[in-house]
Amino acid sequence: MKKLTMKEIAKLANVSQSTVSRVINGKEGVNEKLAKRVLDVINEVGFVPNKAAQTLKQNQSYIIGVCVTETYNPYFVELIDTLESVARNYGYNILLHNSKRNPILEWESMENFVSRQVDGIIFVPTSDYNFEKIRKLPIPVVIVTQNHDEFDSVGLDHYKAGQMVAEKFLFANHTTFGMIGNKPDEKFFGFRDTLAENSFTFEMDNYISIQETSSNSFMIRKDIETYLECITDLPFSSVFTTNDLMAMEFVKAIEERGIKVPEDISVIGFDDTILSKMMGISSIHQPIEEMVKTTMKILLDRIENKVSSSKIQIKLEPTLIERKSSRLK
Amino acid sequence: MKKLTMKEIAKLANVSQSTVSRVINGKEGVNEKLAKRVLDVINEVGFVPNKAAQTLKQNQSYIIGVCVTETYNPYFVELIDTLESVARNYGYNILLHNSKRNPILEWESMENFVSRQVDGIIFVPTSDYNFEKIRKLPIPVVIVTQNHDEFDSVGLDHYKAGQMVAEKFLFANHTTFGMIGNKPDEKFFGFRDTLAENSFTFEMDNYISIQETSSNSFMIRKDIETYLECITDLPFSSVFTTNDLMAMEFVKAIEERGIKVPEDISVIGFDDTILSKMMGISSIHQPIEEMVKTTMKILLDRIENKVSSSKIQIKLEPTLIERKSSRLK
DNA sequence: CTGTTAGCGCCTTCAA
DNA sequence: TTGAAGGCGCTAACAG
Numbered sequence: 001m002k003k004l005t006m007k008e009i010a011k012l013a014n015v016s017q018s019t020v021s022r023v024i025n026g027k028e029g030v031n032e033k034l035a036k037r038v039l040d041v042i043n044e045v046g047f048v049p050n051k052a053a054q055t056l057k058q059n060q061s062y063i064i065g066v067c068v069t070e071t072y073n074p075y076f077v078e079l080i081d082t083l084e085s086v087a088r089n090y091g092y093n094i095l096l097h098n099s100k101r102n103p104i105l106e107w108e109s110m111e112n113f114v115s116r117q118v119d120g121i122i123f124v125p126t127s128d129y130n131f132e133k134i135r136k137l138p139i140p141v142v143i144v145t146q147n148h149d150e151f152d153s154v155g156l157d158h159y160k161a162g163q164m165v166a167e168k169f170l171f172a173n174h175t176t177f178g179m180i181g182n183k184p185d186e187k188f189f190g191f192r193d194t195l196a197e198n199s200f201t202f203e204m205d206n207y208i209s210i211q212e213t214s215s216n217s218f219m220i221r222k223d224i225e226t227y228l229e230c231i232t233d234l235p236f237s238s239v240f241t242t243n244d245l246m247a248m249e250f251v252k253a254i255e256e257r258g259i260k261v262p263e264d265i266s267v268i269g270f271d272d273t274i275l276s277k278m279m280g281i282s283s284i285h286q287p288i289e290e291m292v293k294t295t296m297k298i299l300l301d302r303i304e305n306k307v308s309s310s311k312i313q314i315k316l317e318p319t320l321i322e323r324k325s326s327r328l329k
Numbered sequence: 330m331k332k333l334t335m336k337e338i339a340k341l342a343n344v345s346q347s348t349v350s351r352v353i354n355g356k357e358g359v360n361e362k363l364a365k366r367v368l369d370v371i372n373e374v375g376f377v378p379n380k381a382a383q384t385l386k387q388n389q390s391y392i393i394g395v396c397v398t399e400t401y402n403p404y405f406v407e408l409i410d411t412l413e414s415v416a417r418n419y420g421y422n423i424l425l426h427n428s429k430r431n432p433i434l435e436w437e438s439m440e441n442f443v444s445r446q447v448d449g450i451i452f453v454p455t456s457d458y459n460f461e462k463i464r465k466l467p468i469p470v471v472i473v474t475q476n477h478d479e480f481d482s483v484g485l486d487h488y489k490a491g492q493m494v495a496e497k498f499l500f501a502n503h504t505t506f507g508m509i510g511n512k513p514d515e516k517f518f519g520f521r522d523t524l525a526e527n528s529f530t531f532e533m534d535n536y537i538s539i540q541e542t543s544s545n546s547f548m549i550r551k552d553i554e555t556y557l558e559c560i561t562d563l564p565f566s567s568v569f570t571t572n573d574l575m576a577m578e579f580v581k582a583i584e585e586r587g588i589k590v591p592e593d594i595s596v597i598g599f600d601d602t603i604l605s606k607m608m609g610i611s612s613i614h615q616p617i618e619e620m621v622k623t624t625m626k627i628l629l630d631r632i633e634n635k636v637s638s639s640k641i642q643i644k645l646e647p648t649l650i651e652r653k654s655s656r657l658k
Numbered sequence: 659c660t661g662t663t664a665g666c667g668c669c670t671t672c673a674a
Numbered sequence: 675t676t677g678a679a680g681g682c683g684c685t686a687a688c689a690g
Binding site: 351363386 | 677
Binding site: 002003046048049050051052053055056061071072074077080081084085093094095096097098111112114115116117133136138217248252274275277278279 | 377381382384385401403424425440446462546577604
């Protein structure tokens, strides 16, 4: 079966091409009989209009470029899935790229988005490396899962999440605290500050640093093992991790060493993904659906209005989901 | 920053638009000085050509439509990720859809692919519901992870996988066998036939049926609970599951009932995903990279040659990855 | 209410 | 070696 064009539909239906166009786009003022004849032909031969031509003509592609940093973390998979569904409801397609935390790939993705004439971009930055260039893009951009002043962004109140975890640990009578992450960030500050307000000092020796490049389970595990090999006893009885992957690998690593969760140590992860669910690890939940819907709404506003008003930052509320990995000490 | 066109680049570089086009596409026979002038302008203003226009003109989009049935199973996530990488290396983009095992959504995706002028389609069928229509599509199509006579397809030798698992269980002295899946399929037949060859009959009562619509952990778990509630003792000491999600939910369900893996029962899953890795469940490994590369090669061949030769079916070799969930009885 | 026409940005003959 | 011109499929004035 060959690809059909409106011209051929027009010939088959014995009308002009513009009439076919009008029928397809539901413009009013078309004779009912003619319209029916056209629709019959379309259904019979299974015609669908050429979106490349529409894009060219209308200067609008109905594509949204999405760039994430990884897919090892199921959290991002759910994010992508939700983005696709929500976009579909608005008549948009998703063009997906994975920067793999590589700024070069990230910029390539952005250029490809421009080239493909996407109407807007939603992305999870890998760093601020490309920010200057991205800000100059002739397309609206919204950052998701993180907040940045120079962009429209929809994230989580990470500081508050850190506070919540600290409060939980304090309430459970813990007096020693650890953290696992790539580097100190908002959730760390929330965690540390709350401890400080309660007269506890967070010892930086208790910060287990995971390399930025360690995205999959295996590499995270390696970084954790490196830490564990350097110590004799775990110097903390509670630990907060930057994501569920880290929580999971930590739990597996210490259990192999005979340390029990939650008897010996309480663990709280982040993202509330299938990983923490299946391992029974407490975790900070992010409202993905709300996040995606908000992001999409902001982006569509920008696409339609094209007015430049000041950038908007939205921080959603975290929730702590308690499972069996944390308890009173 | 506004979107630029070749015309404007041409003006800036003081050449004709066709010269800009020639430079961009690396056509030979352009004066070096001119070419440099053009490239300088392009780099300076960051011009990227409009792919919608190229697609229209060249009747080729360099997009491949990909439709999967779900993303709950991390196996498909890895598949998508690999597809994106491999496609990118060939200069192609991926247009991703998730049919969610819904034939209506599946067909919508196909129509969208046609509309978007994709050069080829790679998909995981949700059923044979749309096969007739899909076969008539004016675009080459390859099925992945499953084999079907009427299409080019790249899958796994599921029958052999079933055989391998049966052999493993037999070798470990098991005499009672269970299976968990949506419905009897090739891997079931391989499993059952091999048992039969060794004088064991597979009891259909031991087939735990998961509804086709139960794709996420929660729903799978519910189907398993329903089964477990109907029996007093587990009538088998070894069980083979259609995917790792099912294996994982089964293990969690029976452990809550005090049944121990592998002491009381051996479990072997399918797909060798992060789920079986983290739970220590033995599983059948699928060579995703090889599968994706093969699929892409076949598709690109079809795109380029446009010759119709007979359809090709490829079945890759399964491998059994042994972990702690299976052992000698 | 319907058809004719111009043009979106690009590539590709064709002519110079 | 370079430029001018036509046309890919579609939409949207404009004319009838």
